Amino acid sequence: MAEEKPIKITESDQLRLLKEQLAQAQRLTALGELLGTTTHEYNNVLMTVLNYAKMGIRHKDEATRDKAFEKILAAGERAAKITNSILGLARNRSGDFEPTDLSKLVEDALVLLERELRKYRIAIETRLGSAPLARANPNQIQQVLLNLLINARQAMPNGGQVIVSVGLDEASKMVELSVRDNGPGIAEDQLRQIFNPYFSTKKGPDETGKGGAGVGLSACRDIIEAHQGKILVASTVGKGTAFTLRLPIAQNVSVEGTPTVSLGMPTSPPVARPS
Numbered sequence: 001m002a003e004e005k006p007i008k009i010t011e012s013d014q015l016r017l018l019k020e021q022l023a024q025a026q027r028l029t030a031l032g033e034l035l036g037t038t039t040h041e042y043n044n045v046l047m048t049v050l051n052y053a054k055m056g057i058r059h060k061d062e063a064t065r066d067k068a069f070e071k072i073l074a075a076g077e078r079a080a081k082i083t084n085s086i087l088g089l090a091r092n093r094s095g096d097f098e099p100t101d102l103s104k105l106v107e108d109a110l111v112l113l114e115r116e117l118r119k120y121r122i123a124i125e126t127r128l129g130s131a132p133l134a135r136a137n138p139n140q141i142q143q144v145l146l147n148l149l150i151n152a153r154q155a156m157p158n159g160g161q162v163i164v165s166v167g168l169d170e171a172s173k174m175v176e177l178s179v180r181d182n183g184p185g186i187a188e189d190q191l192r193q194i195f196n197p198y199f200s201t202k203k204g205p206d207e208t209g210k211g212g213a214g215v216g217l218s219a220c221r222d223i224i225e226a227h228q229g230k231i232l233v234a235s236t237v238g239k240g241t242a243f244t245l246r247l248p249i250a251q252n253v254s255v256e257g258t259p260t261v262s263l264g265m266p267t268s269p270p271v272a273r274p275s
Contacts, residue, residue: 041082044115048075082111097227099133099250100141102166102177109145110164113153121159122152129167134175134247136227141177141247144220144231148179148243151216155183155241172246174229180242186235194233195221 049072056068110117110124117124134141152162162181169176186194197218224231227247235241 041112041115042079045075045079045082048072097135097137097250100136100138102131102134102136102141102175102247103128105138105142105145106164106166106177109142109149112146113149117149117153117162120153120157122156123159123161125161125163127163127165127167129165131166131168131175133250135250136229136247140223141227141245144223144245145177145179147216147220152179152181152183152241155181169246172230173249174246175249176244176246178242178244180240182240185237185239186233186241187237191233191235195231 052068052071052075056065056072059065059068106126106128110126149162149164160182162179165176165178165180167176168174195217221231224245224247229245229247232244232246233241234244
């Protein structure tokens, strides 16, 4: 009987395994944060419905009951918006690219984070100018956008302003989406490492359990590079930070079978950008 030879693991195999483990950590972290946000939002809606339903039962006068019904209706409409945003996240779970309206992705993301941003006194300004559709996987870009918005909120625990812009970058002829805050900014030595796996400017998760693992921005970079796009960061200490995404303009047809990287679902290796 022939003697079995031990299987040798090469350095490239070890590197590939580490990358797979990193991708798994990225997926679980992002998915957990998204589920936490969504669950919290639905809980707020349900508590509103229950409290105003009780008020309507306790009070017999027409004015109080009308107010209760109006609040319940508003809560129901918000629940519908949240549901539509979640469905938007799930509408393309493949790796396919398609013509994508970045302004619509911004609106959906802000619905999901509306109460959280309000709780932390974050004022949102949107500048959704006229821009062509981007060639993108909307689910993955939505995840990147949520990550950037949550990071901006966490950078300003005492409140602040976030400006979200969509437009056309004339120089690169790419669709541009930027998230700019007026927080404390990032020191230059930290800025150079900002996209490194497991590097984080945070000491750990915040009170909501989000952040601190250092996998979010690394995954964001992988996603954008898999789109043959660019992710840029600029920051000034004491003034704030801006992240800018640039994505190719969409053609009339979707692109199938393009390898992509995701924060929340199985991935393929990122596509290298052409030099």
